[in-house]
Amino acid sequence: MKILVVYYSKYGHVMKMAQAAAEGINSVKDCEAVLRRAEEFEDEVKRIESDEFARPVWEQQKDIQVCTLDDLRNADGIMLGTPTRYGNMIAQMKRLLDSTAELWMEGALEGKPAGLFTSTATTHGGQETTLLASMIPLFHLGMIIAGVPYSTPGMLHTEGRGGTPYGATTLAGQQNELNPAREDLEIASALGRRIADLAVKIRG
Numbered sequence: 452m453k454i455l456v457v458y459y460s461k462y463g464h465v466m467k468m469a470q471a472a473a474e475g476i477n478s479v480k481d482c483e484a485v486l487r488r489a490e491e492f493e494d495e496v497k498r499i500e501s502d503e504f505a506r507p508v509w510e511q512q513k514d515i516q517v518c519t520l521d522d523l524r525n526a527d528g529i530m531l532g533t534p535t536r537y538g539n540m541i542a543q544m545k546r547l548l549d550s551t552a553e554l555w556m557e558g559a560l561e562g563k564p565a566g567l568f569t570s571t572a573t574t575h576g577g578q579e580t581t582l583l584a585s586m587i588p589l590f591h592l593g594m595i596i597a598g599v600p601y602s603t604p605g606m607l608h609t610e611g612r613g614g615t616p617y618g619a620t621t622l623a624g625q626q627n628e629l630n631p632a633r634e635d636l637e638i639a640s641a642l643g644r645r646i647a648d649l650a651v652k653i654r655g
Contacts, residue, residue, distance in 0.1 A: 458532030464570040471636040475643025482647040487518035528650035538577030561593030564649035567618035582617035605634035
């Protein structure tokens with residue numbers, strides 16, 4: 452089973468969540484994580500190259516292939532990771548999803564399990580709205596969306612960190628100075644395992 456983890460990350464937080472999700476996927480027998488990134492806008496590349504904080508993250512991701520429609524078509528399950536922009540997914544990820552009309556026509560994604568993860572600068576920066584809004588196109592594509600049950604270790608807390616029933620989340624900080632908390636990464640890994648397990652049950 453191939454589980455696609457497609458994400459966008461400018462400062463590395465969502466990338467680390469994607470890597471944790473991939474570890475969870477790879478821990479499931481007969482499942483393999485396929486890591487892909489949403490294509491960057493050309494004008495944004497110029498800004499990244501002049502940003503001392505974003506440039507090193509960009510360099511780390513250069514060898515990760517850009518997600519294609521065939522990647523989506525061939526996946527047995529899909530995880531999407533996006534930073535929050537005003538309570539919604541980032542435009543780079545929206546462009547990818549907006550390009551899937553032929554997959555919608557084919558029903559190519561119908562019945563595939565899907566999970567979501569995100570990062571925000573602040574505790575109330577739109578984590579839940581981003582995850583919920585990101586589900587809408589997945590429903591249109593016929594996917595089966597899975598969240599994070601509260602039985603998952605680390606979910607029941609009152610700390611200033613991530614973890615929602617709608618998907619895995621983390622905090623970046625107002626200056627992108629924070630690293631994902633260990634518990635946030637563990638929840639992302641747990642969601643990866645859950646999507647892989649569901650893919651085996653549904654499509655195995």
